[in-house]
Amino acid sequence: MSTRHTFFEKVWDEHVIADLGDNTFLLQIDRLFLHDMSGSNAMRSLEASGRTPASSKQVYAVVDHLITSRPGRGPDETGARGGADMIQAHRRLSHEYGFTFLDTTDPRQGIVHVVSPELAIALPGLTLVCGDSHTCTVGGIGALAWGIGSTECEHVLATQTLPQVKPRTMRVNFEGELVPGVYPKDMILHLIGTIGANGGIGYAVEFAGSTVRQLPIEGRLTICNMAIEFSAKYGFVPPDEVTFEYLKDREFAPKGEAWDQAVAYWRTLASDPDAVFDKEVTIDCAEIRPQVTWGTSPQQVAAIDGCVPDPSEAADPGGRALIERALTYIRLEPGTPIEGIPIDVAYIGSCTNARLSDLRAAAMVLKGRKVAPGIQAICVPGSTQVRAAAEAEGLDQIFREAGFEWHESGCAMCGHMGNDRLSDLRVISTTNRNFEGRQGPLTRTHLASPATVAASAVAGCIADARHLAL
Numbered sequence: 001m002s003t004r005h006t007f008f009e010k011v012w013d014e015h016v017i018a019d020l021g022d023n024t025f026l027l028q029i030d031r032l033f034l035h036d037m038s039g040s041n042a043m044r045s046l047e048a049s050g051r052t053p054a055s056s057k058q059v060y061a062v063v064d065h066l067i068t069s070r071p072g073r074g075p076d077e078t079g080a081r082g083g084a085d086m087i088q089a090h091r092r093l094s095h096e097y098g099f100t101f102l103d104t105t106d107p108r109q110g111i112v113h114v115v116s117p118e119l120a121i122a123l124p125g126l127t128l129v130c131g132d133s134h135t136c137t138v139g140g141i142g143a144l145a146w147g148i149g150s151t152e153c154e155h156v157l158a159t160q161t162l163p164q165v166k167p168r169t170m171r172v173n174f175e176g177e178l179v180p181g182v183y184p185k186d187m188i189l190h191l192i193g194t195i196g197a198n199g200g201i202g203y204a205v206e207f208a209g210s211t212v213r214q215l216p217i218e219g220r221l222t223i224c225n226m227a228i229e230f231s232a233k234y235g236f237v238p239p240d241e242v243t244f245e246y247l248k249d250r251e252f253a254p255k256g257e258a259w260d261q262a263v264a265y266w267r268t269l270a271s272d273p274d275a276v277f278d279k280e281v282t283i284d285c286a287e288i289r290p291q292v293t294w295g296t297s298p299q300q301v302a303a304i305d306g307c308v309p310d311p312s313e314a315a316d317p318g319g320r321a322l323i324e325r326a327l328t329y330i331r332l333e334p335g336t337p338i339e340g341i342p343i344d345v346a347y348i349g350s351c352t353n354a355r356l357s358d359l360r361a362a363a364m365v366l367k368g369r370k371v372a373p374g375i376q377a378i379c380v381p382g383s384t385q386v387r388a389a390a391e392a393e394g395l396d397q398i399f400r401e402a403g404f405e406w407h408e409s410g411c412a413m414c415g416h417m418g419n420d421r422l423s424d425l426r427v428i429s430t431t432n433r434n435f436e437g438r439q440g441p442l443t444r445t446h447l448a449s450p451a452t453v454a455a456s457a458v459a460g461c462i463a464d465a466r467h468l469a470l
């Protein structure tokens, strides 16, 4: 391949079937992942149209959004109206169409974006789509992955292709040493806080720089997960030795000679040293402190030793109105120190931060400690495999002894889709969205890393994990 190409251009060009004009291209789609909300709808719509899937082998399906995370749950258990019907249709059609189906009781079940790299369904250089905005998560293993709508899912089901407008390219370089106690979640929140939640609109974002290269895959997945909160549909870290090491021997990874051939190909995918991006941003990681959101957008974020801003200090009336609205909803006064804000609930879960490394980071804080009186603390592992691995190393005991509930895997209280919900409570949460009502009616969500959530559970208020003697 000639030089001066970015990772994105290489993978995109490899998948173009036709130039449709107007910067729109018909792309070959290598993997389609269906979940029990958008996926179930797409399959029912395909069935109603009398069409059949183009390529059953390239489609995977999982039950994650609507199923409750209640321990001891039944296979279709959900509080969502019509949810059991959707799960059942998802199951019936996935079997009928011959898709790989990860049912509620399957030991490989879990949140779609957690199981997709865990089982090597997502692989470097592949195009992977799912009817879910956080599909960009699996860009962390070097796939070109993005979220689509139900109608687009149906299009992919019928044709295994999708028309797409070609985005511009951006590279975000994270450079320098992370301060101890600062995690990938803090890196991405800091980026969104610095550039803005609209900073990535129209871009495919490559996360690069020495700090990213040193991150294990799980940290890269956390960063890419929130590319969409930066308004970038695509976020990725081109594959490297860390990626290959992570994927080797996983269930759907190529094996034997096919593995060697795949790795040889994946090694060609990194952006060329002289590749040109439409935009570049550099972040000095030494400056990043643990981050906590204070408002109702991920960009409304501050360092843990900072304060809630004063709307009167906003640069313009629009900015002032946004801050005022957020503070009214979240019920905080300007100038309130972030540390010490009392909480009701501590939530560790979601496709952002519920992998084994996240549970370990939280357990390190919780070991030998107790959740403060009156605080509800919940841990929902990102997948059933993560849950089993955590149990094998005794993490569940640490969580339980501290006073955390230990749930089955699923989306659960991240977006209260299956009616696992909170209401009118203040939550410190490892999830990715703090929008109004996101975790239940009137719920006030503060996004943070698993270590910060664990420290806050213990303190009963937003707390800096670095202040607890570890």
Ligand SMILES: CC(C)[C@H](C(=O)O)[C@@H](O)C(=O)O
Residues within 6 Å of the ligand: 037, 038, 065, 131, 132, 133, 134, 147, 415, 417
């Ligand atoms: C239900 C689904 C379509 C939705 C998404 O697209 O992201 C959900 O996963 C979310 O996080 O809000």
Ligand code: SF4
Residues within 6 Å of the ligand: 065, 111, 113, 132, 134, 349, 350, 351, 352, 410, 411, 414, 415, 417, 431, 432
């Ligand atoms: S865990 Fe939350 S953000 Fe992730 S897919 Fe599920 S609902 Fe969406």
